[in-house]
Amino acid sequence: MSKISRITTQKKHKDRYNIFLDDGKAEKYGFSVDEAILIEYRLRKNMELDDETIKALIHKDTLHKSYTLAINFLSYRMRSKKEIYDHLVKKEVDDEHISKIMEKLIAEGLVNDRQFADAFVRTRMQTSSKGPMLIKQELMQKGVDEPIAGEAADLYTYDVQYEKAKKLAEKKLHSGNRKSFRQQIQQLQGTLMQKGFSGDVVQAVTAELQEQKDDAAEWEALVKQGEKLLFKHQQKLSGFQLRNKMKEALYRKGFTIDLINTFLNENLEE
Known part of the structure; x- marks a missing residue:
């Protein structure tokens, strides 16, 4: 003792x-x-x-x-x-x-995965550019069961998704990109999917962005890309082979045939 x-x-x-x-x-x-x-x-x-x-x-x-x-x-x-x-x-x-x-x-009610998941989704909605599917994955990585994570992700409604995805897409679309409009749209689709937005939201946003195509910017992008390709290929090719090579390369970059032909007619000798 x-x-x-x-x-x-x-x-x-x-x-x-x-x-x-x-x-x-x-x-x-x-x-x-x-x-x-x-x-x-x-x-x-x-x-x-x-x-x-x-x-x-x-x-x-x-x-x-x-x-x-x-x-x-x-x-x-x-x-x-x-x-x-x-x-x-x-x-x-x-x-x-x-x-x-x-x-x-x-x-004591100090730990509750359902309350945690709901709060986590609301915070991510306000402070990040991530979509609901990516946020759901984050919750599951933190040990939250899939059903609870899924229900919490449903708080991220279609309308909120659409506005956030549209804002993100427009920011990237108008960031001085020198790629073709079609290629930019394709990249935006991939970016939005990677960010965790649903397929229907991505489709709706990119469909609306199609109306924002700037013909002058498209021509400027084609000229920039075309001049690079022309410098690269005209040292080894000429005539039909050069035209065909240029046409294939520019088409793969997302430019329309009409616009490509206009550029080639202005920059290649017949």
Whole structure:
């Protein structure tokens, strides 16, 4: 049996206390506890503690410190269950303690994957250019079950998708690109799909963008591309072979045959 001889506040952590014990022979440091444990067990000077009680106090304090790690991790933003579990594993918390901490957090309503998923989708809608399918993937990577992630992604309505996808597409379309309009549209379709927008939204947005084709910009892009190709091929080819090679190359770049023929007629000798 040991007796508490002193209780001192830690210098760097004012909410933690060092417990010194006297076993009848000499005073020595025993263990430390959080203020919550000190109050719960009413620890005080001259209080007698047996070995089992000391062991229980150390175990209780270790669990409390691990729980505090989880609370601190949650203080910055909402977290999924997997994120908290992974954080505690990284901090080398005992598996037994992790299970108890997770149970407590869930019981207290501090961890709820459905609420987390809904909040995550709303935040991504406001702060990113990502579509719902990509956001759903992010949720699943964070350990949220597919049905919950899918329901949360449904908060990203068609109208919101359309406006965000259209804004993103128009920004890229008017960024001084020197490619053909058709090639730009094709690249935009790929970009929007990669961003996680649904196929019907991508189709609707690109269909509307077709009306924004600028003939002057298209001609300027063709001239720029055509001059590069002409410089490349006319050193080895001429006549029909050069014309045919130019026509094939420019068509693959998305320019219309009529526009290509106009350029070739102006720049190649018959």
